[in-house]
Amino acid sequence: EDKVVQSPLSLVVHEGDTVTLNCSYEVTNFRSLLWYKQEKKAPTFLFMLTSSGIEKKSGRLSSILDKKELSSILNITATQTGDSAIYLCAVRGAQKLVFGQGTRLTINP
Amino acid sequence: NAGVTQTPKFRILKIGQSMTLQCTQDMNHNYMYWYRQDPGMGLKLIYYSVGAGITDKGEVPNGYNVSRSTTEDFPLRLELAAPSQTSVYFCASSGQKYQETQYFGPGTRLLVL
Numbered sequence A: 001e002d003k004v005v006q007s008p009l010s011l012v013v014h015e016g017d018t019v020t021l022n023c024s025y026e027v028t029n030f031r032s033l034l035w036y037k038q039e040k041k042a043p044t045f046l047f048m049l050t051s052s053g054i055e056k057k058s059g060r061l062s063s064i065l066d067k068k069e070l071s072s073i074l075n076i077t078a079t080q081t082g083d084s085a086i087y088l089c090a091v092r093g094a095q096k097l098v099f100g101q102g103t104r105l106t107i108n109p
Numbered sequence B: 001n002a003g004v005t006q007t008p009k010f011r012i013l014k015i016g017q018s019m020t021l022q023c024t025q026d027m028n029h030n031y032m033y034w035y036r037q038d039p040g041m042g043l044k045l046i047y048y049s050v051g052a053g054i055t056d057k058g059e060v061p062n063g064y065n066v067s068r069s070t071t072e073d074f075p076l077r078l079e080l081a082a083p084s085q086t087s088v089y090f091c092a093s094s095g096q097k098y099q100e101t102q103y104f105g106p107g108t109r110l111l112v113l
Helices: none
Strands: A002-008 A010-014 A019-026 A032-038 A044-049 A055-058 A060-066 A073-078 A084-094 A097-099 A103-108 B004-007 B009-013 B018-023 B031-037 B043-051 B054-057 B063-068 B076-078 B086-093 B108-112
Touching: A002 A084, A002 A097, A010 A019, A019 A032, A019 A084, A032 A073, A044 A055, A044 A060, A044 A073, A044 B009, A073 A084, A097 B043, B004 B086, B018 B031, B018 B086, B018 B108, B043 B063
Parallel strands: A010 A103, B009 B108
Antiparallel strands: A002 A019, A019 A073, A032 A044, A032 A084, A055 A060, A060 A073, A084 A097, A084 A103, B004 B018, B018 B076, B031 B043, B031 B086, B043 B054, B063 B076, B086 B108
16 A cells, blocks of 8 residues: 655744655655645645656755655755645655645744 | 635535535646545545546545546535544646646535534
8 A cells, every 4th residue: 555654743943943854655656756835725836856856946945855765855944934834745656646644844933 | 727626615514414525627637636634634535537537536435426527527425424524625636647746726624513
Protein backbone atom coordinates (compact mmCIF):
# COMPACT_ATOMS: atom_id res chain seq x y z
CA GLU A 1 0.00 0.00 0.00
CA ASP A 2 1.28 3.43 -0.95
CA LYS A 3 2.26 5.54 2.05
CA VAL A 4 3.53 9.06 2.72
CA VAL A 5 4.76 10.00 6.20
CA GLN A 6 5.58 13.51 7.36
CA SER A 7 7.53 14.61 10.39
CA PRO A 8 7.26 16.31 12.72
CA LEU A 9 3.49 16.42 12.98
CA SER A 10 3.66 19.73 14.81
CA LEU A 11 6.35 22.36 15.19
CA VAL A 12 6.40 25.66 17.09
CA VAL A 13 9.25 28.12 16.52
CA HIS A 14 9.99 31.81 16.90
CA GLU A 15 9.87 34.31 14.09
CA GLY A 16 13.21 34.41 12.31
CA ASP A 17 14.08 30.76 12.96
CA THR A 18 14.81 28.28 10.16
CA VAL A 19 12.72 25.12 9.97
CA THR A 20 13.06 21.83 8.11
CA LEU A 21 10.03 19.67 7.39
CA ASN A 22 10.43 16.03 6.37
CA CYS A 23 8.52 13.75 4.05
CA SER A 24 9.24 10.07 3.36
CA TYR A 25 7.35 7.85 0.98
CA GLU A 26 6.72 4.35 -0.25
CA VAL A 27 4.82 4.73 -3.51
CA THR A 28 4.66 2.39 -6.48
CA ASN A 29 5.79 3.91 -9.79
CA PHE A 30 6.93 7.23 -8.37
CA ARG A 31 6.23 10.17 -10.70
CA SER A 32 6.65 13.27 -8.56
CA LEU A 33 6.53 14.76 -5.07
CA LEU A 34 4.54 17.89 -4.31
CA TRP A 35 4.47 20.29 -1.40
CA TYR A 36 1.37 22.28 -0.50
CA LYS A 37 0.64 24.98 2.08
CA GLN A 38 -2.75 24.91 3.72
CA GLU A 39 -4.14 27.72 5.81
CA LYS A 40 -7.83 27.90 6.70
CA LYS A 41 -8.91 26.89 3.23
CA ALA A 42 -7.90 24.67 0.33
CA PRO A 43 -4.24 23.67 -0.16
CA THR A 44 -2.13 25.92 -2.36
CA PHE A 45 0.67 24.52 -4.48
CA LEU A 46 4.30 25.28 -3.50
CA PHE A 47 6.68 22.96 -5.36
CA MET A 48 6.82 19.91 -7.54
CA LEU A 49 9.92 17.73 -7.55
CA THR A 50 10.66 15.02 -10.09
CA SER A 51 13.60 12.91 -11.16
CA SER A 52 14.61 15.71 -13.52
CA GLY A 53 14.06 18.49 -11.01
CA ILE A 54 15.18 17.44 -7.57
CA GLU A 55 15.72 20.89 -6.07
CA LYS A 56 13.42 23.91 -6.12
CA LYS A 57 13.65 27.32 -4.48
CA SER A 58 11.27 30.22 -4.15
CA GLY A 59 12.21 33.08 -1.90
CA ARG A 60 12.70 31.78 1.63
CA LEU A 61 11.34 28.34 0.78
CA SER A 62 13.35 25.54 -0.77
CA SER A 63 12.88 21.83 -1.23
CA ILE A 64 15.05 18.87 -2.15
CA LEU A 65 14.11 15.38 -3.30
CA ASP A 66 16.31 12.42 -2.37
CA LYS A 67 15.17 9.54 -4.61
CA LYS A 68 17.71 7.18 -3.09
CA GLU A 69 16.36 7.74 0.42
CA LEU A 70 12.76 8.10 -0.82
CA SER A 71 12.35 11.36 0.99
CA SER A 72 12.13 15.11 0.67
CA ILE A 73 12.69 18.12 2.88
CA LEU A 74 11.09 21.54 2.84
CA ASN A 75 13.19 24.35 4.31
CA ILE A 76 11.88 27.72 5.36
CA THR A 77 14.44 30.33 6.38
CA ALA A 78 13.82 33.56 8.33
CA THR A 79 10.32 32.41 9.21
CA GLN A 80 7.47 34.90 9.50
CA THR A 81 4.11 34.64 11.26
CA GLY A 82 2.49 34.35 7.83
CA ASP A 83 4.29 31.04 7.36
CA SER A 84 2.05 29.51 10.04
CA ALA A 85 0.07 26.79 8.26
CA ILE A 86 -0.19 23.07 7.67
CA TYR A 87 2.36 21.87 5.12
CA LEU A 88 1.29 18.87 3.12
CA CYS A 89 3.53 16.51 1.18
CA ALA A 90 1.97 14.42 -1.59
CA VAL A 91 3.47 11.82 -3.89
CA ARG A 92 2.06 10.85 -7.25
CA GLY A 93 2.22 7.20 -8.23
CA ALA A 94 0.76 5.60 -11.33
CA GLN A 95 -2.49 7.58 -11.22
CA LYS A 96 -3.20 8.80 -7.73
CA LEU A 97 -1.77 11.46 -5.49
CA VAL A 98 -1.15 10.14 -1.95
CA PHE A 99 -1.01 12.74 0.82
CA GLY A 100 0.89 12.65 4.09
CA GLN A 101 -0.81 13.71 7.30
CA GLY A 102 0.75 17.15 7.24
CA THR A 103 3.01 19.17 9.53
CA ARG A 104 1.34 21.96 11.51
CA LEU A 105 3.85 24.83 11.70
CA THR A 106 3.28 27.67 14.16
CA ILE A 107 5.48 30.75 14.09
CA ASN A 108 5.35 32.84 17.26
CA PRO A 109 6.27 36.54 17.09
CA ASN B 1 -11.45 31.77 -14.54
CA ALA B 2 -13.61 30.20 -11.85
CA GLY B 3 -11.32 27.14 -11.61
CA VAL B 4 -12.85 24.49 -9.35
CA THR B 5 -16.10 25.39 -7.63
CA GLN B 6 -17.90 23.45 -4.91
CA THR B 7 -21.34 23.76 -3.39
CA PRO B 8 -22.51 23.99 -0.70
CA LYS B 9 -19.85 25.61 1.48
CA PHE B 10 -21.34 24.21 4.68
CA ARG B 11 -24.09 21.73 5.48
CA ILE B 12 -25.52 20.05 8.56
CA LEU B 13 -27.08 16.63 8.00
CA LYS B 14 -28.99 14.33 10.30
CA ILE B 15 -27.91 10.70 10.57
CA GLY B 16 -29.42 8.71 7.72
CA GLN B 17 -30.05 11.67 5.43
CA SER B 18 -28.55 11.83 1.98
CA MET B 19 -27.01 14.65 -0.01
CA THR B 20 -24.90 15.44 -3.05
CA LEU B 21 -21.79 17.58 -2.95
CA GLN B 22 -21.36 19.39 -6.24
CA CYS B 23 -18.05 20.00 -7.97
CA THR B 24 -17.50 21.77 -11.29
CA GLN B 25 -14.31 22.75 -13.10
CA ASP B 26 -14.01 25.00 -16.13
CA MET B 27 -10.42 24.11 -17.11
CA ASN B 28 -11.35 21.14 -19.34
CA HIS B 29 -9.40 18.84 -17.04
CA ASN B 30 -9.69 15.10 -17.51
CA TYR B 31 -8.74 14.11 -13.98
CA MET B 32 -10.99 14.92 -11.04
CA TYR B 33 -10.75 13.86 -7.41
CA TRP B 34 -12.67 13.90 -4.16
CA TYR B 35 -10.79 14.09 -0.87
CA ARG B 36 -11.87 14.30 2.72
CA GLN B 37 -9.85 15.96 5.43
CA ASP B 38 -10.56 15.24 9.08
CA PRO B 39 -9.41 17.72 11.74
CA GLY B 40 -5.63 17.76 12.10
CA MET B 41 -5.17 15.17 9.39
CA GLY B 42 -3.97 15.06 5.80
CA LEU B 43 -6.20 14.46 2.80
CA LYS B 44 -7.61 11.03 2.01
CA LEU B 45 -8.74 10.16 -1.49
CA ILE B 46 -12.37 9.02 -1.71
CA TYR B 47 -12.92 8.58 -5.46
CA TYR B 48 -11.29 9.81 -8.61
CA SER B 49 -12.10 9.97 -12.30
CA VAL B 50 -9.80 9.96 -15.32
CA GLY B 51 -12.48 11.15 -17.73
CA ALA B 52 -16.19 11.31 -18.42
CA GLY B 53 -17.80 7.95 -17.72
CA ILE B 54 -14.81 6.55 -15.81
CA THR B 55 -14.53 6.50 -12.02
CA ASP B 56 -12.49 4.51 -9.54
CA LYS B 57 -12.24 4.05 -5.78
CA GLY B 58 -9.62 5.75 -3.67
CA GLU B 59 -8.53 4.97 -0.11
CA VAL B 60 -11.85 5.56 1.69
CA PRO B 61 -14.79 4.99 -0.71
CA ASN B 62 -17.24 3.32 1.66
CA GLY B 63 -20.42 5.31 2.18
CA TYR B 64 -19.93 7.41 -0.97
CA ASN B 65 -20.79 7.23 -4.64
CA VAL B 66 -19.74 9.31 -7.62
CA SER B 67 -20.63 9.79 -11.25
CA ARG B 68 -18.91 11.58 -14.12
CA SER B 69 -21.34 12.18 -16.95
CA THR B 70 -19.52 15.28 -18.23
CA THR B 71 -15.93 16.53 -18.20
CA GLU B 72 -16.93 19.50 -16.05
CA ASP B 73 -18.93 17.89 -13.23
CA PHE B 74 -18.00 15.31 -10.61
CA PRO B 75 -20.68 15.09 -7.90
CA LEU B 76 -20.15 13.11 -4.70
CA ARG B 77 -23.18 11.38 -3.19
CA LEU B 78 -23.66 10.42 0.46
CA GLU B 79 -26.56 8.01 0.71
CA LEU B 80 -26.94 7.37 4.46
CA ALA B 81 -25.03 10.00 6.37
CA ALA B 82 -23.13 8.85 9.46
CA PRO B 83 -21.26 10.88 12.11
CA SER B 84 -18.00 9.40 10.80
CA GLN B 85 -18.56 11.35 7.59
CA THR B 86 -18.24 14.66 9.41
CA SER B 87 -15.31 16.22 7.59
CA VAL B 88 -14.20 18.84 5.10
CA TYR B 89 -14.52 17.66 1.52
CA PHE B 90 -12.25 18.96 -1.23
CA CYS B 91 -12.72 18.46 -4.92
CA ALA B 92 -9.68 18.81 -7.18
CA SER B 93 -8.83 18.53 -10.86
CA SER B 94 -5.76 18.16 -13.03
CA GLY B 95 -5.12 18.16 -16.76
CA GLN B 96 -3.13 15.66 -18.79
CA LYS B 97 -2.14 12.40 -17.21
CA TYR B 98 1.30 13.59 -16.15
CA GLN B 99 0.37 17.14 -15.32
CA GLU B 100 0.96 16.83 -11.66
CA THR B 101 -0.44 19.99 -10.12
CA GLN B 102 -3.93 19.59 -8.79
CA TYR B 103 -6.22 22.57 -8.47
CA PHE B 104 -8.44 22.48 -5.43
CA GLY B 105 -11.92 23.80 -4.82
CA PRO B 106 -12.66 25.85 -1.67
CA GLY B 107 -14.06 22.86 0.22
CA THR B 108 -17.40 21.80 1.69
CA ARG B 109 -17.67 21.49 5.44
CA LEU B 110 -20.10 18.75 6.41
CA LEU B 111 -21.42 18.09 9.90
CA VAL B 112 -23.46 14.95 10.55
CA LEU B 113 -25.43 14.93 13.81
